[in-house]
Amino acid sequence: MVFVQRFEILPHTADVAVAIYGESLADLFVNAGSALFELMFEMGAAPVGEPIRVEAAGDGIEELLVAWLSELLFVFEVKGIALSGFEVTVTNGGAVVGSANPTPTAELVLTGAPIKAVTYHDLAVRLVGGVWTAIVVFDV
Amino acid sequence: MTLVRSSDIVWDIPRLHGMRVPGRLFASEPLMLKAREDRAIQQVENVAHLPGIVGYSMAMPDIHWGYGFPIGGVAATDVENGGVVSPGGVGFDICCGVRLLASSFGEEDFAGRRRELMAELDRRIPRGLGKGSIADSSLVRRTLIGGAATVLEAGYGRPADLDRCEEHGTSAGADVAAISARALERGGSQLGSLGSGNHFLEVQVVDQVLDGEAAAVFGLSKGMVVVMIHCGSRGLGHQTCTDQLKLMGSAMSRYGIEVPDRQLACVPVRSPEGERYLAAMAAASNFAWANRHVLAHEARKAFAAAFGVSMERTGMQLVYDVAHNLAKVERHEVGGAERLLCVHRKGATRAFGPGHPDLPEDLRRVGQPVLVPGSMGTASWVLRGVPDNPAFASAAHGAGRLMSRKKAKQQETGRAVMDGLEAGGISVRPGSVGLLSEEAPYAYKDVDEVARVCEVAGLAQRVARLRPLGVVKG
Numbered sequence: 001m002v003f004v005q006r007f008e009i010l011p012h013t014a015d016v017a018v019a020i021y022g023e024s025l026a027d028l029f030v031n032a033g034s035a036l037f038e039l040m041f042e043m044g045a046a047p048v049g050e051p052i053r054v055e056a057a058g059d060g061i062e063e064l065l066v067a068w069l070s071e072l073l074f075v076f077e078v079k080g081i082a083l084s085g086f087e088v089t090v091t092n093g094g095a096v097v098g099s100a101n102p103t104p105t106a107e108l109v110l111t112g113a114p115i116k117a118v119t120y121h122d123l124a125v126r127l128v129g130g131v132w133t134a135i136v137v138f139d140v
Numbered sequence: 141m142t143l144v145r146s147s148d149i150v151w152d153i154p155r156l157h158g159m160r161v162p163g164r165l166f167a168s169e170p171l172m173l174k175a176r177e178d179r180a181i182q183q184v185e186n187v188a189h190l191p192g193i194v195g196y197s198m199a200m201p202d203i204h205w206g207y208g209f210p211i212g213g214v215a216a217t218d219v220e221n222g223g224v225v226s227p228g229g230v231g232f233d234i235c236c237g238v239r240l241l242a243s244s245f246g247e248e249d250f251a252g253r254r255r256e257l258m259a260e261l262d263r264r265i266p267r268g269l270g271k272g273s274i275a276d277s278s279l280v281r282r283t284l285i286g287g288a289a290t291v292l293e294a295g296y297g298r299p300a301d302l303d304r305c306e307e308h309g310t311s312a313g314a315d316v317a318a319i320s321a322r323a324l325e326r327g328g329s330q331l332g333s334l335g336s337g338n339h340f341l342e343v344q345v346v347d348q349v350l351d352g353e354a355a356a357v358f359g360l361s362k363g364m365v366v367v368m369i370h371c372g373s374r375g376l377g378h379q380t381c382t383d384q385l386k387l388m389g390s391a392m393s394r395y396g397i398e399v400p401d402r403q404l405a406c407v408p409v410r411s412p413e414g415e416r417y418l419a420a421m422a423a424a425s426n427f428a429w430a431n432r433h434v435l436a437h438e439a440r441k442a443f444a445a446a447f448g449v450s451m452e453r454t455g456m457q458l459v460y461d462v463a464h465n466l467a468k469v470e471r472h473e474v475g476g477a478e479r480l481l482c483v484h485r486k487g488a489t490r491a492f493g494p495g496h497p498d499l500p501e502d503l504r505r506v507g508q509p510v511l512v513p514g515s516m517g518t519a520s521w522v523l524r525g526v527p528d529n530p531a532f533a534s535a536a537h538g539a540g541r542l543m544s545r546k547k548a549k550q551q552e553t554g555r556a557v558m559d560g561l562e563a564g565g566i567s568v569r570p571g572s573v574g575l576l577s578e579e580a581p582y583a584y585k586d587v588d589e590v591a592r593v594c595e596v597a598g599l600a601q602r603v604a605r606l607r608p609l610g611v612v613k614g
Contacts, residue, residue: 013180014544074326112578114336116335117232120207120385
């Protein structure tokens with residue numbers, strides 16, 4: 001199966017809602033991380049540094065997705081970096097462990113409102129027709 | 141969903157499907173248009189499911205689709221009868237709010253120093269992503285208990301400012317231990333910064349006075365240049381809400397609580413988790429009061445430098461500082477009896493009427509100043525609290541969003557929005573030019589209509605209209 005679309009923006013009046021897709025759970029988490037930063041920055045030509053390790057844990061897939069995105073937001077805000085080139089493993093024990101390439105946000109052009117938090121509103125992760133699909137609303 | 145129009149500006153949602161109370165919206169037909177298109181009304185209905193809610197699940201005239209609560213949502217729960225507290229009724233930006241400063245300058249003074257003043261503000265007000273902060277990070281931990289008083293002791297602002305802050309700029313009951321190391325790390329370099337999104341510092345002029353007596357008490361007069369600051373608790377508040385939602389989500393089942401939206405996670409106010417949330421919320425609030433206090437001090441310095449006068453000569457007295465994202469334990473009359481309520485205001489402003497004992501003596505005669513900012517390029521309003529407010533002493537908090545960010549960006553570029561504002565005589569110093577279109581005036585409802593409906597609905601009375609002259613945008 002060739003599945004091209006990684007995420008799409010859904011209607012929301014004040015905040016940013018997205019549908020994220022993945023051929024596997026790991027792919028979903030990769031695309032979720034990519035979506036988070038691509039909603040804010042033009043990441044394409046960004047120079048990257050040495051990969052850093054990122055991990056999160058949560059009870060259940062939805063909680064794990066919120067924990068993963070919240071962890072990325074924490075790293076983004078505290079270290080002043082955006083991440084790309086995700087590689088992740090999702091364990092059966094409710095953890096996601098991965099690496100990603102950092103780029104200082106000062107070197108990037110902001111193209112979307114900075115994301116401040118991951119909400120539980122409309123949160124859903126489902127396997128639909130063989131494609132993992134997540135709905136996430138970000139607070140901006 | 142059934143929506144019953146009870147009057148020109150009151151819309152009721154009958155109690156159905158697990159709702160514990162009916163819903164009630166205060167809005168005119170034009171303000172209802174968008175709310176009926178999206179899911180804001182559904183969110184009013186969802187909030188009506190909260191255990192212990194009394195009266196109505198309500199929405200202010202600036203209602204729009206949020207997460208959990210609608211923006212503009214007001215809900216009060218009975219603290220002594222199992223009433224809950226929900227972080228979703230406060231939001232991630234705990235104690236986000238608005239501060240208004242008067243000045244001794246008029247519009248002509250501003251015109252003569254426009255370039256210098258905007259340059260000073262541009263240079264001094266940290267905003268946008270990772271652009272630093274004004275105050276030293278060593279103060280952050282202490283502000284969690286002391287709020288605005290802590291930064292006052294450190295040399296920011298004036299003692300008289302505290303009398304003109306809701307809660308005197310310090311929320312009681314804060315507990316540093318309820319704030320995580322991660323929250324402290326996020327907020328560590330952000331004390332005295334606007335942040336991004338819809339946050340701003342605006343130079344405005346009082347262009348209409350509708351209630352001369354109240355305006356005089358507030359220290360406002362027609363033609364006066366004023367400064368409005370809109371921001372909150374920054375990353376510290378966001379992380380605190382994230383931490384508390386996680387704790388509350390897992391605690392809910394122990395109390396047998398089910399809610400229709402996970403963002404409405406809640407626990408009884410009188411529970412260890414509820415008390416811990418309120419202690420964390422108070423600590424994050426104190427950071428927010430301190431944040432706006434530091435920014436106001438820097439605005440005074442900018443005016444002093446631009447006009448070549450001392451800070452005292454700027455006449456920049458604090459009119460008021462009010463939060464619009466908080467849950468507060470207050471006493472209100474319900475069904476003829478006074479009850480202790482946890483009043484959630486998510487994008488709604490507290491609006492105490494005349495005589496309220498929590499108001500400083502000089503404001504008690506006319507009621508609390510209610511600050512309703514508009515969008516860039518449109519007016520903002522100062523209202524005052526009135527007796528017998530039908531929404532647990534609450535009023536609107538802004539214009540209310542009309543258009544999604546994506547749609548707003550498709551309509552015009554950020555540069556075009558900036559050029560349009562500048563051509564209209566409004567100087568703009570954005571954190572990011574490209575993002576200005578997300579916050580363009582056309583993305584918001586008509587703030588004049590919001591203020592009018594507040595008055596007709598008996599939520600608050602119009603005092604003065606403020607027109608923007610210069611915008612420092614987050």
